[in-house]
Amino acid sequence: MKDIAVRVTANEKLYDGAYIMTVEGDMPPFRPGQFAMVETPLGERILRRPFGIVDADDRSCAFIYQVKGEGTEALTHLRYGDALKVMMPLGNGFPLSSGKVAVVGGGFGVAPLLSVAKSCKAAGAEVRIYNGFASVEREMLSGLFAEYGTLTVCTDDGSAGYHGFPFAALESDMNDGFAPDVIMCCGPAPLMRAVKKLGESRGITTYLSLEQRMGCGVGACLTCTCKVDGHNKRVCKDGPVFLSTEVQP
Ligand SMILES: Cc1cc2nc3c(=O)[nH]c(=O)nc-3n(C[C@H](O)[C@H](O)[C@H](O)COP(=O)(O)OP(=O)(O)OC[C@H]3O[C@@H](n4cnc5c(N)ncnc54)[C@H](O)[C@@H]3O)c2cc1C
Ligand code: FES
Structure with missing residues (x-):
């Protein structure tokens, strides 16, 4: 650092x-x-x-x-x-994967996921990206994401791409045979809760990047403390990326 x-x-x-x-x-x-x-x-x-x-x-x-x-x-x-x-x-970041990777982002939560898709693709992974936005006017970074995997843009109002939330688009692909080894997600809490439920119900290792108000960003002030597996952890130092099984977004 x-x-x-x-x-x-x-x-x-x-x-x-x-x-x-x-x-x-x-x-x-x-x-x-x-x-x-x-x-x-x-x-x-x-x-x-x-x-x-x-x-x-x-x-x-x-x-x-x-x-x-x-x-x-x-x-x-x-x-x-x-x-x-x-x-x-x-913070700790997402792990690198060279298998089948599902990247799920919502709104500004897509920000840290571009480099996830990029690095997994470089490691030989099959990357599928599901990015959700309120509407086509709010869509971001799609041209860049498309370079690093199969991109499904989702909009809440159906103004572009898949009409619905990105976890639903992923679930639909999984029902059609896509079997990711790992899911990596960042976005609003309802999206992360849905992705946690989906991943865990199918036995897929799922990582979530949490957002908390932060003070120092380096583990010193405890502003960002949250419960992880029943223990207090600092999102800035011990996260922001956690296994879905450890946290309740
Ligand atoms: C690890 C991490 C990564 C982030 N990455 C991004 C990013 O890439 N792009 C982006 O736009 N935002 C990101 N955020 C959120 C961003 O840090 C906050 O929106 C920002 O600090 C608000 O500052 P402010 O002074 O404008 O608002 P403030 O005046 O401090 O607060 C205004 C409103 O924003 C809310 N808020 C403040 N901090 C946060 C926070 N950390 N998370 C959620 N809500 C908050 C407050 O509760 C309040 O309602 C990230 C947060 C974290 C913890
Ligand atoms: S922001 Fe200070 S400990 Fe996390």
Whole structure:
């Protein structure tokens, strides 16, 4: 883990309230599913905010973010060349798999899954991706995901792709014979609960990436504590990725 001084290279609106930001600096290697604590232009006045690493190489890193409160609103004011600090990589990430992999994402939960699909594909896995959005206007990163596996875009309102939730699209493929060795999921809690139920009912190893409010991001403050197998664990340090059997999202 490193605290890196970076410069913003792009900060573009995907749609109202959603942005993709890329930064440039001396980036350390990361594992898919790890995250970063990103300084906002409000500096020391507020804590850094956690974001999934969409993709990174040794010089650059990309994040997508939803504007929620003052921290993410402040990020929207960043322009090309602005300086900030990013601490990364943090957390444990998803395991690499070379078998049959189902990647299931919902909304901004697709952010850390692009590199999961990319690395599993590079390891020789058969990757199927099920990404769900409220509507076609909210769809993100599909062109990139399609490079790393068979992509099913799902929309709640049926405005594009599969009409319904991504766990239902996965279940439908499983009923048609797709037998994943592992499911990797990140998204809203109802999606993760449905994926946990589906994976566990079929005996498939399932990993979930949890979201909690965070303070330090490095295991020191206990803000992000949750129950894992009945024991207190820190989502930032012991997660954010857990086996589905250990947690109740
Ligand atoms: C490991 C991890 C990875 C994340 N990755 C992404 C990502 O890739 N893209 C993205 O858009 N968001 C991501 N989030 C959520 C993001 O960190 C929060 O939305 C952000 O910190 C809110 O900051 P704010 O100052 O704008 O809002 P605040 O003013 O702090 O809060 C505004 C609202 O957002 C809620 N909120 C705050 N923190 C979180 C949180 N951690 N999870 C859920 N709700 C929260 C608050 O309860 C409140 O309702 C991630 C969170 C975690 C823990
Ligand atoms: S955010 Fe401080 S311990 Fe997890």
